[in-house]
Every structure is written in structure tokens, then in C-alpha cells.
Amino acid sequence: MTAETTIPDLVLAGDATFEEAAYLLLYKHIPKRSELIAFRTRLAKARTLPLQVIELIRILRHARPMTVLRTAICALGAVQEQKADRAERIDARERLFARLPVIIATHHAFRLGLPLPVPDTGFGYSRNLLAMLGLEHDERRAHLTDLLLITQAESGAGAAAFTARVVAKTQADVYSAISSAVGALDGLTKGPTERFLAMVDEIGEPARVEEYLRAKRIPAFANEDPRARHIKAATQELGPTPTLAILEELARFGADPGINGYAIALAQRLGLLDDLVVPLSAVSRVAGWLADIDDELGGAA
Template sequence: MHPVTSTLSRIFGVPPEQINDSLRFRSAESWDSMTDVELVVNLEYDLGGTVDLEQVERLESVGELRAFFDEQAGARGGQPPLDASMLAPALPRSLHTAPPEDAEAPVALGLAGTVLDQTRVSEVDLIRGQLSYRGYPVEELAGRAGYEEVAHLLLYGWLPDPGELRGFRSRLAEARELPAMVVSNIVQNCGSNTASVLRTAVSALAVAEETGNDPAAHLDVGERLIARLPTIFATQQAARTGRPIPRPNAELSHAESILHLLGLPRDAERVHLVELCLVLQAEHGCNASAFAARVAVGTGTDTFAAVTVALATFAGPRDGGAAQRLVQLAQEIEDPLDGAAYLRGRADAETARGGHPHTPAEDPRVRPLREAAQRFRATSGGSHILQVLDSVRAATSPTRSLRPDHTVDCYAAAIHHMIGIPTDLFIPMFAAARIPGWLAHIEEQRTRQGLMQPRLRYVGPRNLHFSPPPEPGFTRGGGKG
């Protein structure tokens, strides 16, 4: 079924067979500007990227909408959906057969909710609204443990004692400085997408180590990556804004260092906000990015490569990129309720695709982030983005909720925005928080020493026959043309 057909079927609540190319969907009494937003949300989900709302608003018929979708899919490297029978319509049915319906037991589409293995890294319970890092509920850590303590917990499996913590902090401080060749790479590409520069710089760190150009190569690779991700995106920000390349200060904590490297104020309230976001976003189970890192390291690849894969996955609009999209929307609209409608539409689109078979409880990380943002708003003049999020929280019913981890990222994004971090640095900031969790999954998977290699059931046509084209200069009848 074409994605446009299934989307309009859900919006109108009618069977798919009633959706045809000649239908002028805007003539329906129920169609309004919010329906356009819902339509765009669905199209973005299917296409895996943003869609121009103004272009969609100019489309009138289902046929025009399908043509638009197919054009967008082609431009993004995809192909318009095809019915299998279209692949070889001229072949007799006996030569063009599909796999038998009962060839194997039924399978679930995708891997969402599938238990693949066991873990000691974290426990995520969406139904009860619970999250713990190696047995510690996040409520026990937020506002009480520093980011360095949480990073040590995830990386090594236990909270450090005072001596271990001092040593860990000292090693992170020593590792913050980037190799010269990596700085040069960042500066040369400073005008590029921040997520792309970040993952490219991580790959460049691998090259620096291999070529003997990393002065901190004696330190653990995981500790180096935790320390350096903020230096990478802060270096890009300085280069593209004409500021001097920042130099790390070994006397600062990790949260203070991020503000220092970005040239932002380091008062106690801002440091606390950054620390809170780092702690609460440090880990969230085997989500898409962690799973991608596990798949990569299962092949025997190195940590740099596995983290690069995680970064590439995390930047997608259905993972860490969702919050950045929201903030961009909030900056473009005037009415917070429009932002709420956008998010509810995104949640409905995901639920319709089997995103959440059960109603999730509110993520335990939302409340401390929201309360911290509210307190800071009172002293910093307020935030339109926070108003959008509060509208979503107030208007969302138990059965129509934004994906829990997206809600957390959105409140973290509101905090980042209020303390002066540019919108396109949100994904790098989220990644700087999440890196200990990824590293924990990478090391755990490395101990498994096995490939993560699920199977796909083939459902396309079979028994097709190849007919070679005639040789140049000859007709099918055998004579020269």
C-alpha cells in the first residue's frame, strides 16, 4: 500500500480502498491547517526527513500528493513503493510466484520491543515510567551525582570512591585537548552540518591514534571520547563564528568545561543545568543508536568505528534529531498550541506504525528537567520553546503522547536554548551526554564475541526469467536494422 494511501486512511478514518487519485482531500469539512501539520508529520516519518509545509499546502488531490511523495523519495535516494506484481507484469502467473504464505511462522515487522539479549547497563520500563543505570534509579542520581560519577558508573560498572573519582576527572581533563590534525579537519569543515563534523572528527581521532599523532593515546579510548566530544563541537562553533579556537581548562568539571569551551557564562545555575542534562541523558537502553553500535562492534570493529555508527544513527529525525526539529518549529510559529499539534501528530504517526503497543508512563527524567527549566525561566526572562512543551504536556492525553525519550530531549533542548547554546548544537550536546552509555553497550557487546545478524523473510516475486537484450545493430528477427 502506498504510504500516502495509508496516511490519508488514518486521517479520514476510512478504508484504504476509498482513497483514489481523483479524491480532492482538502474538500473534506474536517480538513484544516492542523490537518496539514498532521499530514506533514506522517510524510516526514515515511521519508525520514523534513518536508516543506508550504509545498504540501498547495497540493489538492491524492494523485498530486502521491506524485509529490514519490518525487521526494527519489530525491532522497529511495524508490516509490511498488506492488510486487509490477516487477514482471508480462510473465505468466506460473513463472511469477510469491513465497507461500505459511512458509514460516509469522514475524513482527521491525525489531521494536523484541528482546535480543541480556544487559547489565541499564533498565528501561516505559510502562511504569522507570529508568535505572546499573541498578541506580535515575531519581537517585539526578541532582546528587556529578556527570563524571555517572560516566564512571556506566563505563566501569560502579560509582567511584573519592580517589577513583579524582583520577577519573584528572584523566578526562588531560584528554580534552584535540590532536592538531583533528583541529585542522574541524576548522576546514566548520561550515558543514554539526552532526556530520562530529562523527567525522571521531573518525579522525582514530587516524590520529593510528599515525602516532595523538599525545593522549596512552589514556583509555573511552575516556578520551567522553572528554573530547564537547571540544569537537566547541571548536567547530568557534571556527564558524570567528572566535579563537578554545583551549580546555584542566581545573574545570566536565559541565563547566562545556560552557567554557562554548564561551558561555559559568555561573552555578547554568553549570547545574548542564550537569542535570548530561546525567539524565547519559543512557537509555538499547535504542537505535546503541543497537547500531552493538551491531558494529559485534563484527569486531574498533571503538571509534562503533561510536561513529552510533553518532550517525543518533542524528536521524526519529532519534536525537527529533528535539532539534521541534525547536526549529517553535522558532517559526507564534502559537504554542500549533507546536503541540505538531508533536501530537508525530506521536500518532508513530503509534499507527506500532511504535508503542502500550501506553507509556511519563519518563522519570521529564519532571526534574521541566522543573529546572521552569526555575531558570523565572530568572532569565522565559522561553517560547518551554511554552510549546508545556502546551504539549497539558494537551496530551494518556493515549496520545510524545515518545518518552523525545520528551526528555525536548526539555533538555529548551534548557540548552535558554542558556545560549545554538540550535544546531543540540544533537552534539545530546551525544556528549550519551557517549558513556554507548561505550558501556559497546564493551558489553564486545564480551559477547558474536555477530548480531537477524534474518529477513523474503516476500518478493520468484521464478522470474532473464531475457538478454538483442545485440547492437540487429533486430529481434535476426536481420540487421
């Protein structure tokens, strides 16, 4: 059974963590309990960023989050070359996977003038992500964040995954391949995400949806992506929001926004700023990209 066919089953089960999905993508099998505990322990140890990377993020604190994410990944590669990474003994793929949320949270703190986040080794991946961003991080929200990340995990499809494969095939290092994939994802999603947010802002309230659709002449279309249903249900579980109400009204008129729309609604409900939606999408996809690189190089990433 491949990763692509197994992850939806894990999602439908409703009790998987993002670490389990990532392990499956990276190592091609569902982890045993001992394997999962060891994996989580390694991830927790790898979260701390090298000082050089923290300083770079400080210098770039006014740049876009995706720009900072891409640049910081390249910087991790430079630190690796210098043999200055304290977590060097941990697999580079696991280090990257562990550190993406820390990069995002560190930049978020610098740009808002907040104390730098300290990763909590006792928290799982999603709970730690929420905590470092200063958001509510109880088990319920951590579980819903797991769901959000799992349903957007990508392996073997999409331009960003293809970019990672192409760069890795040139014998470039894993940092170059993943930073390139982040750049590709940014290019693909920045415009659509901004347009979606602008649309919701222009509509303003559910009562104006029909008027908006008629004015814009937006045709009805069906959404058959089962992942969207899970994310919609998760958003509803946390309670109503203006964005969710508009999305539900759009769906009633046949203009279902699909997984991306509901993912944005859930991210907002969890408390993320709008410009962190695409970086979160990169976090969800990195394990799949790393798996693609591994496949491209015949297991020698």
C-alpha cells in the same frame, strides 16, 4: 545493581555530576572519592585535541555539527594508528568521552570566526563544555547541564547503542563503533528535532497552542517519563522562555512533549544554538555506548 537502574537514582538525588554517571557506566560501580578525582584528572589531561584533528575541523567548518563530530571521531582513530596522540597512555574510551565537547566547541569557534577554545583543566566536564562554547558557566548552570546530560545517558537501548554493539562485534576499533553510533543518532533525531523546532516556531506564542492542536488534529497523549519532570524543573529554575511557555501550554492540553522537548528548551535556556542540541545528545550518550561496546566484547574494548 546495573547502570540502567542506578542512574535514575543518581538523578533523583539531584547532586550527581555527569562524570559520576559516566564512571558508573564505564566501570560498573559508583566511584569512590579517590576514583572520581583520578577519573576527572585523566579526563582533563585528555581534552586537548591532536593538531591533525583541529585542522580537519577547520577545513570542515561549514559542515553540520553532527557531520563534523562523526568525522572528527574517525580522525582520532587515524591519529591513534599513527601513534601521534600525546594522550595515548590514557584509555581510548576516556579520551573519546573527554574530547567530544572539545570537538563541538572547536567547530563552533571555527564556523563563527572566534578564537579557538582552550579547555580548562580546573573545570568539571559540564562547566568546561559551557565555557568552551562561550556560554555562562557558573556552578548553577554547570549543575543543570550535568542534569541534562545524565537524563539523556543511554546504555543498552536504542538504535544508536545497538549500532555501536554491531560495529564493535565485527572487531572494528572503538572509533569506528562510536562514529557509527553518532551517525545513527543523527539519523534518528535530526528530523524529529527539526520538526519540533518548526512546530514551536509555527505556534509562536502560548495563546495559539489550542488553535494549532485543533488545526493539526494532534491527539492528547500522556507522558510518564520521570526524566522529563526533572528537565522541566531545571528549565523553570533558570526562568521563563518562549519555548518553555509553549511546552507548558501543550502539556495543559494533553500534548506533553516529553523529555526531548524539555531537553531542547533547557539547552536553549543555557544558550546553545539549536543545531547543537543533537550533538549535545551524542555527548550525553557516549559513555553508555562505550559501556555497551565493552559488554559486547566481554570487557575487552
